[in-house]
Amino acid sequence: MTTISRPRLIGPGINRVDGPLKVTGRAPYPNDFAYPGMVHAVLVRSTAGAGRITEIDTTAAERSPGVVSVLTHLNAGPLARGPMTPLGVSPPAPLQDDAILHYGQIVAVAVAETFEEATEAAYAVRVGYADEPAVLDLDDPRAKVRTNPWGRDADRGDVPVALAGAEVVVDETYLTVDNTNNPMGPLTTVARWEGDTLVVNNSTQWASLEGAALAAAFGIPEESVHVVAPYVGGGFGAGLRVWQHVVLAALAARVTGRPVKLVLTRPQMFTACGHRPKGRQRVRLGATREGALVAVQHEARTASAVDDDNFEPTASVSATAYACPNVITRDVQARLNVPVPNSMRGPGTATGNYALECAMDELAYRLGMDPLELRLRNDAAVHPPTGLPWSSRAHKECLERGAELFGWSRRTHEPRSMREDGLLVGYGLAAVGYPWFRARCSARATIRRDGTAYVCSAGTEIGNGAYTVLVQLSAEALGLDPGQVTFGLGDSTMPMAPQTGGSSLTGAVGSAAHEACRALVGAFTDLVADDGDSPLRGCTADDVEPADGALRRRDDPAVHESYRDILARHHRPDLSADGESTPLTADELGMAPAGAFGAKYVEVRVDPDLGRIRVARALSVIDGGRIVNEKTARSQIIGGTVGGIGMALFEETVSDPGSGRIANATLGDYIVPVNADIPDMQVEFAGSWDRANPVGTKGIGEIGLVGLAPAIANAVFHATGRRIRSLPITLDQLL
Amino acid sequence: MRPFTYVRAHEVGTALAEAEADSRADFLAGGTTQLDLMKDGVLRPDRLIDITRLPLHGIEERQGALIVGALVTMEELAADPVAGRRLPLVREALLRSASVQLRNMATIGGNLLQRTRCRYFRDPTVAACNKRDRGSGCAAVHGSHRTHAVLGTSEHCIATHASDVAVTLVALDAVVHISGAAGDRKVPLTGFYRTPGDTPDVENDLRPGELIAAVEIPLLPEGARSDYLKVRDRSSYEFALASAAVAVGLGADRRIEWARVGLGGVATVPWRAVEAEAVLTGSPADGEVFASAAAAAVAGAEPRPQNAFKVDLAQRTLVRTLQTVTGAGS
Amino acid sequence: MTLQAKPHAEESLPQTEFTLRVNGRDHPLRTDARLTLLDALHDRLGLTGTKKGCDQGTCGACTVHVDGRRVLSCLTLAAQCDEREIATVEGLGTEDELHPVQRAFLEHDAFQCGYCTPGQIMSALGLMAEGRAGSPDEIREYMSGNICRCGAYQNIVAAIRDVAGTEDGGRADDVPQAEGGRP
Structure with a gap:
């Protein structure tokens, strides 16, 4: 029996509702769409790292077979920049002038009848440059610097005094490198104009923003842009912004009067749609001999683009991680001639947590203390900056349960003290948290004459399981079986939804859908308010509860009427209602809304001669609040773990000195984990229903990745005695 | 990709005639290097001669050798029972290469001719590449070169030869059977490859229009011990940072009667380490000898800042492989 | 202009x-x-x-x-x-009548975004035909030519084991011995 009273913490792991489409290859991704008369667009990119275009010769390209059009800054015409977003300004409008801000910048677009012809035409475009020195180094004095870019810098207590008086101090610097999101689906835009309406099939994690930005670019009303993205081939942040190629596909469609398909090539995926920026972090920790933190000072300097913003709050991780009276965090961005950085799974947090949790491990060793004990001793029982209670927090439970499941007690403290089969064995851990984020969201719920429901919102499915968990939440709110509910996503004409990002989608859309479903129940009680034939006559929404395709009186569950009967008697084909959710602030809640917490435990094996590192086991214990679907939630965590193993051991976007050209922009050269790299990973959920969210969830899209890098780095230290303070940790560093 | 005419040859003679008639024609076999480089704009033939249907698909044991048709795929050779029994290091090298899908496409002939993974070579928007354009310079020397070669390099080119199986084949004294319009010839694989010198664009002894028809691999004597060890950043589907192919004959007194050593991932050509073989031959199978042999193997190395570790890693890889095949611990 | x-x-x-x-x-x-x-x-x-x-x-x-x-x-x-x-x-199968490998991928949640999934499934079929589903490690090695950026590898292995009946410590002839060898 279905009920909207609080369901159990871990929801049933039903199969993905979109699974049959995906396993048969029938789920339509943006590059699967084709239209009559469609032409293909291929980008031409800058081969200078900074400077100006001095000449651009498209003669040969225009004569190339099949060519329909070649766009450059000389003929693109004015395009407006997209709107301000919670992530900062929109990317600059493309092809507006001769300025080159980074190697790989889009300088032309070739449009031809076929992909092969467009590719060859793009090859034929000749561009001359007046090079200027590219600013590529974080410490280059020519780089413009943004201080406190997100207003998150923390100042608590008196850090200098506390550090000076601390009995034990750690002061270390950690380096992270550029990583590239590389979702498997190359970002694609298929654009076409139907009269004055622009319709795009697009790889996006934010259909609503896409509509607004394209409307701004072309100076048309937002209602004239229709973004369609029912399925997206992953994103990990790459789909969070309205990139230049999206605008250019729409421009090419307008210029040619034909539908245009533009698929980024894999090398272009390294320059055209963001990446996790490199950074340097200095962490100072002061503690008593007993291991109580007395001071935390965390400073981060990360890369940003010359003319764009990216959201990468890194040092601010340390403002809330531990109970400590004296805390300073400082985030600084250096504007460099690099492709635009952007969010990549766990932006800022993955790197900030890496530095902090490595430093905590170093502190534990200076104290001669079990690294687990150090974390437990400094647990932030309340929200450190405000002293407010958390809306939910099972951090200690995660750490303790993890230690038990992992067999942490078998660990011997000394580095290089554990061996098996001739390999060095290391255990490492990291405590993790992911900041709470929520945004306004709307949804619409409909029940049809046959008793089935359709709920929709403009959120996006990127592999997160959105279709499935939203069906489950809606079914629960309407008292239906999941099989009776369809959820619509990925269409900008649906009620507005925020990004699939910040681990916020289930909370946002789930809450909005919940509100829409509640409103729909109210619409039904309104419909029968004066209906003498209805057993529910006179009931308000609060008097009934949905169950088994019907509404029943709370005071007398035997009295009920089905949605179908109500609609039939009132000759209604269906009934709809809208819902909106607006997150409450900490003040309104009287508590600190909590994101997910967790503990990561890793065992590595290191070949003492060859330096080869292999992750032998990885355990994640996650407090994600209520887990709607155990199966898809587990997948989120193991998937994040794989990404974290990549960040820790493999992934580095390498740039050429001088130009900033990316030197390894293929999946053969930019190494991501393959199946053989991945051990069986264990996932456990802990905690309780979160009090800040009507549906009890906290969002777990990112916390799966966070903490793997420090847990692995700490395990490598434990195995080898070598403290590697940069990522990725590769075998050459251990020889 | 530049437009090209596609033709399919069913007989070797036809294929050679097609190639002779057009100096801008290329052969197409498995395509895993050829098409990849055509997409990158590095190779721009105006004619592709599909040779996949030539009768060069056989594997035959003849007079103590395995004669492998050039079009035998990597998976097919790995599955061959004689290769499995008598050339286990070849099989191991094949199975550690690329992925199953690529091994189902790539042919043995094509594998020997595969081009370097150097990203400067593979990106024609980079002007400086002596291998693509002789005299244009080498961007890798001052660029990103962690995966580049330390052996057989020159100031003009440090691109690594990427093949695994070729490393075992040079160690085994394999012979390439070449067909050309001017006739057939046989070339020992050790003499087939050219280190870059000041002509990095010349990679091997193959003349224009010639075709590899087969590879003759002498079988290891019964009782030989051998292995191929590949070390890389991730566990699979990646090129070697360093690899070692070793075959030895071990006497009853645990002396090494003969030794064959190849190194991969560290050299501009599949590397035959004759200096290491000289140290090993006649010496006891012990750690000290292995270390001397490894040091001899890399004595001529020219490391650069990002790939200096390969000098060390190559030695460790070779020592480990010698330990494994001889059963002698460190 | x-x-x-x-x-x-x-x-x-x-x-x-x-x-x-x-x-x-x-x-x-x-x-x-x-x-x-x-x-x-x-x-x-x-x-x-x-x-x-x-x-x-x-x-x-x-x-x-x-x-x-x-x-x-x-x-x-x-x-x-x-x-x-x-x-x-x-x-292979249709949504209403899935092929056993497709069914296993669905049951084991062996995909997330679904983009690499058709390739994974075609590769899994190849792997089984090659007789390489003998052990979890063998599956991992011979499925390594299919990258999944969502990171569903563990569930892909489980799905293949389910269809192939792979046992825990099964045959693993073709798998490198803890690649990098053991001293």
């Missing part, structure tokens, strides 16, 4: 004619010889289940079977496949 769409340039490109036999059905094609098997399937024949992940032979998303062997369609010319038997995901 306003751009006018130009008419299709009239230069003639070398064309090639051949027949693609896909999932048992013949498709005669006359096309630019540059067309890859991947683009022929996806763009010309509308068989969009075969995916382009890299177009460089580095990800496995475009895996199909040619004459019963798993290969990468992005590095195969369509014209090369004249008279060959090509099998794609469309030749």
Whole structure:
């Protein structure tokens, strides 16, 4: 029996509702769409790292077979920049002038009848440059610097005094490198104009923003842009912004009067749609001999683009991680001639947590203390900056349960003290948290004459399981079986939804859908308010509860009427209602809304001669609040773990000195984990229903990745005695 | 990709005639290097001669050798029972290469001719590449070169030869059977490859229009011990940072009667380490000898800042492989 | 400056004619010889289940079977496949009647975004036909040509084990001994 009273913490792991489409290859991704008369667009990119275009010769390209059009800054015409977003300004409008801000910048677009012809035409475009020195180094004095870019810098207590008086101090610097999101689906835009309406099939994690930005670019009303993205081939942040190629596909469609398909090539995926920026972090920790933190000072300097913003709050991780009276965090961005950085799974947090949790491990060793004990001793029982209670927090439970499941007690403290089969064995851990984020969201719920429901919102499915968990939440709110509910996503004409990002989608859309479903129940009680034939006559929404395709009186569950009967008697084909959710602030809640917490435990094996590192086991214990679907939630965590193993051991976007050209922009050269790299990973959920969210969830899209890098780095230290303070940790560093 | 005419040859003679008639024609076999480089704009033939249907698909044991048709795929050779029994290091090298899908496409002939993974070579928007354009310079020397070669390099080119199986084949004294319009010839694989010198664009002894028809691999004597060890950043589907192919004959007194050593991932050509073989031959199978042999193997190395570790890693890889095949611990 | 769409340039490109036999059905094609098997399937024949992940032979998303062997369609010319038997995901089950491997992928949640999934499934079928589902480690090694950025590897292994009946410590002849060897 279905009920909207609080369901159990871990929801049933039903199969993905979109699974049959995906396993048969029938789920339509943006590059699967084709239209009559469609032409293909291929980008031409800058081969200078900074400077100006001095000449651009498209003669040969225009004569190339099949060519329909070649766009450059000389003929693109004015395009407006997209709107301000919670992530900062929109990317600059493309092809507006001769300025080159980074190697790989889009300088032309070739449009031809076929992909092969467009590719060859793009090859034929000749561009001359007046090079200027590219600013590529974080410490280059020519780089413009943004201080406190997100207003998150923390100042608590008196850090200098506390550090000076601390009995034990750690002061270390950690380096992270550029990583590239590389979702498997190359970002694609298929654009076409139907009269004055622009319709795009697009790889996006934010259909609503896409509509607004394209409307701004072309100076048309937002209602004239229709973004369609029912399925997206992953994103990990790459789909969070309205990139230049999206605008250019729409421009090419307008210029040619034909539908245009533009698929980024894999090398272009390294320059055209963001990446996790490199950074340097200095962490100072002061503690008593007993291991109580007395001071935390965390400073981060990360890369940003010359003319764009990216959201990468890194040092601010340390403002809330531990109970400590004296805390300073400082985030600084250096504007460099690099492709635009952007969010990549766990932006800022993955790197900030890496530095902090490595430093905590170093502190534990200076104290001669079990690294687990150090974390437990400094647990932030309340929200450190405000002293407010958390809306939910099972951090200690995660750490303790993890230690038990992992067999942490078998660990011997000394580095290089554990061996098996001739390999060095290391255990490492990291405590993790992911900041709470929520945004306004709307949804619409409909029940049809046959008793089935359709709920929709403009959120996006990127592999997160959105279709499935939203069906489950809606079914629960309407008292239906999941099989009776369809959820619509990925269409900008649906009620507005925020990004699939910040681990916020289930909370946002789930809450909005919940509100829409509640409103729909109210619409039904309104419909029968004066209906003498209805057993529910006179009931308000609060008097009934949905169950088994019907509404029943709370005071007398035997009295009920089905949605179908109500609609039939009132000759209604269906009934709809809208819902909106607006997150409450900490003040309104009287508590600190909590994101997910967790503990990561890793065992590595290191070949003492060859330096080869292999992750032998990885355990994640996650407090994600209520887990709607155990199966898809587990997948989120193991998937994040794989990404974290990549960040820790493999992934580095390498740039050429001088130009900033990316030197390894293929999946053969930019190494991501393959199946053989991945051990069986264990996932456990802990905690309780979160009090800040009507549906009890906290969002777990990112916390799966966070903490793997420090847990692995700490395990490598434990195995080898070598403290590697940069990522990725590769075998050459251990020889 | 530049437009090209596609033709399919069913007989070797036809294929050679097609190639002779057009100096801008290329052969197409498995395509895993050829098409990849055509997409990158590095190779721009105006004619592709599909040779996949030539009768060069056989594997035959003849007079103590395995004669492998050039079009035998990597998976097919790995599955061959004689290769499995008598050339286990070849099989191991094949199975550690690329992925199953690529091994189902790539042919043995094509594998020997595969081009370097150097990203400067593979990106024609980079002007400086002596291998693509002789005299244009080498961007890798001052660029990103962690995966580049330390052996057989020159100031003009440090691109690594990427093949695994070729490393075992040079160690085994394999012979390439070449067909050309001017006739057939046989070339020992050790003499087939050219280190870059000041002509990095010349990679091997193959003349224009010639075709590899087969590879003759002498079988290891019964009782030989051998292995191929590949070390890389991730566990699979990646090129070697360093690899070692070793075959030895071990006497009853645990002396090494003969030794064959190849190194991969560290050299501009599949590397035959004759200096290491000289140290090993006649010496006891012990750690000290292995270390001397490894040091001899890399004595001529020219490391650069990002790939200096390969000098060390190559030695460790070779020592480990010698330990494994001889059963002698460190 | 306003751009006018130009008419299709009239230069003639070398064309090639051949027949693609896909999932048992013949498709005669006359096309630019540059067309890859991947683009022929996806763009010309509308068989969009075969995916382009890299177009460089580095990800496995475009895996199909040619004459019963798993290969990468992005590095195969369509014209090369004249008279060959090509099998794609469309030749397996339907949403209502899934192939056992598709069913296992669904049950084990062996995918997330789903983009690499058709390639994973075609590769899994190849792996089983090759007799390489003998142990979890063997599956991992021989599925390593298919990258999944969502990180569903563990569930992919579970799905294949389910269909192949792979036992825990099963045969693992072809797996490197803890690659990098053991001292």
